[in-house]
Amino acid sequence: MTLQRWGVLGAGAWGTALAVAALRAGREARLWAHRPEIAALIAALHENPDYLPGITLDSRIGASADLASMRDCDALLLAVPAQHLREVSERLVPIWPQGRPVVICAKGIEQSSGLTMTALLARTLPGVPVAVLSGPTFAGEVAADLPTAATVAATDAALGQAIVEALAAPRFRLYWSGDVTGVELGGAIKNVLAIACGIVIGRRLGDNARAALIARGLAEMMRFAVPRGAKPETLMGLSGLGDLVLTCSGRQSRNLSLGIALGEGKSLADYQAGRRSVAEGIWTASVLRAQAEAAGIDMPIATAVDDILNRGAAIETAIGALLSRPFRAEG
Numbered sequence: 001m002t003l004q005r006w007g008v009l010g011a012g013a014w015g016t017a018l019a020v021a022a023l024r025a026g027r028e029a030r031l032w033a034h035r036p037e038i039a040a041l042i043a044a045l046h047e048n049p050d051y052l053p054g055i056t057l058d059s060r061i062g063a064s065a066d067l068a069s070m071r072d073c074d075a076l077l078l079a080v081p082a083q084h085l086r087e088v089s090e091r092l093v094p095i096w097p098q099g100r101p102v103v104i105c106a107k108g109i110e111q112s113s114g115l116t117m118t119a120l121l122a123r124t125l126p127g128v129p130v131a132v133l134s135g136p137t138f139a140g141e142v143a144a145d146l147p148t149a150a151t152v153a154a155t156d157a158a159l160g161q162a163i164v165e166a167l168a169a170p171r172f173r174l175y176w177s178g179d180v181t182g183v184e185l186g187g188a189i190k191n192v193l194a195i196a197c198g199i200v201i202g203r204r205l206g207d208n209a210r211a212a213l214i215a216r217g218l219a220e221m222m223r224f225a226v227p228r229g230a231k232p233e234t235l236m237g238l239s240g241l242g243d244l245v246l247t248c249s250g251r252q253s254r255n256l257s258l259g260i261a262l263g264e265g266k267s268l269a270d271y272q273a274g275r276r277s278v279a280e281g282i283w284t285a286s287v288l289r290a291q292a293e294a295a296g297i298d299m300p301i302a303t304a305v306d307d308i309l310n311r312g313a314a315i316e317t318a319i320g321a322l323l324s325r326p327f328r329a330e331g
């Protein structure tokens, strides 16, 4: 399988960085931007000033707001936010042939349907081979060629390996996996937990509390994902624990930053006002909580985040509820 010509859907920070990585790996890359003015800016400035400022883009990275420009690509990287993937993938139907692969790079669960990104694409693009790329990957660092590792998951092992061969480079180390469920759920859940970690930082509750949240958050991730078929070793790997640690500690994280702002007393609306970048945990929190409750899975940290974001809970009340839970066995 030769995957030379890559289309990247979504000219936000991640799509732009992935186009840079694909070019660096010796592939061709062209970007599709939801906002036509972004495509025009990239063509004129060789930079994406709104989403990835300060990174000079190779002039071979083309950009367009016309989805049909993706028609002759060998494969697609889908880097639009999770809540927009349905609309964009539906628009792909007339131009994307069944046999050519797409790689999901968004991290989230669709709020309106509760579907994971792979389940969503199975409905909107049936017959299209799907893989997931996820892991601890701040876009700015990937674009700047700082060493990064991530996982490519596909049920078809040959597809996963072909994607790794096409996109990997010495400083963009990709591993393949057959555990699609584990890789995509880890990436979605860590965003919600990162908001909780941000709140801890914003409230100045200390590093002990943040470490406890990471460890107990990982326990929640396991309780939710393993019954759905995820492998524990995947959740302990790059796309689970690796991304959880990054997003719960790296100040570049939008989810962490949102949590910090909430912890410092800002409202969600104030934080979001005028901001174009996406903090996926906002939308995943409510659907994750609903699915956990429906399955009888205890996820107190994710529930507290949803209470704060969507149910008007005061942060002190949510923290008090977490701290007054009964003592019990750790495992």
Ligand SMILES: NC(=O)c1ccc[n+]([C@@H]2O[C@H](COP(=O)([O-])OP(=O)(O)OC[C@H]3O[C@@H](n4cnc5c(N)ncnc54)[C@H](O)[C@@H]3O)[C@@H](O)[C@H]2O)c1
Pocket (backbone or CB within 6 Å): 010, 011, 012, 013, 014, 015, 033, 034, 035, 051, 079, 080, 081, 082, 084, 087, 088, 105, 106, 107, 108, 137, 138, 139, 140, 276, 277, 278, 279, 280
């Ligand atoms: N930024 C990162 O470091 C990073 C790393 C790994 C994964 N991701 C994931 O990649 C996905 C995209 O995030 P990002 O950081 O590139 O985005 P971003 O925050 O940089 O930008 C938001 C993007 O959403 C697009 N958008 C807004 N409305 C849209 C619509 N109706 N239809 C299609 N697109 C629309 C914007 O044009 C823009 O491209 C998210 O799921 C995120 O979790 C991001």
Ligand SMILES: O=P(O)(O)OC[C@H](O)CO
Pocket (backbone or CB within 6 Å): 107, 135, 136, 137, 138, 139, 191, 194, 243, 246, 247, 252, 253, 254, 255, 256, 278, 279, 280
């Ligand atoms: O900025 P965040 O919080 O969306 O995190 C970006 C990536 O998912 C980190 O791996």
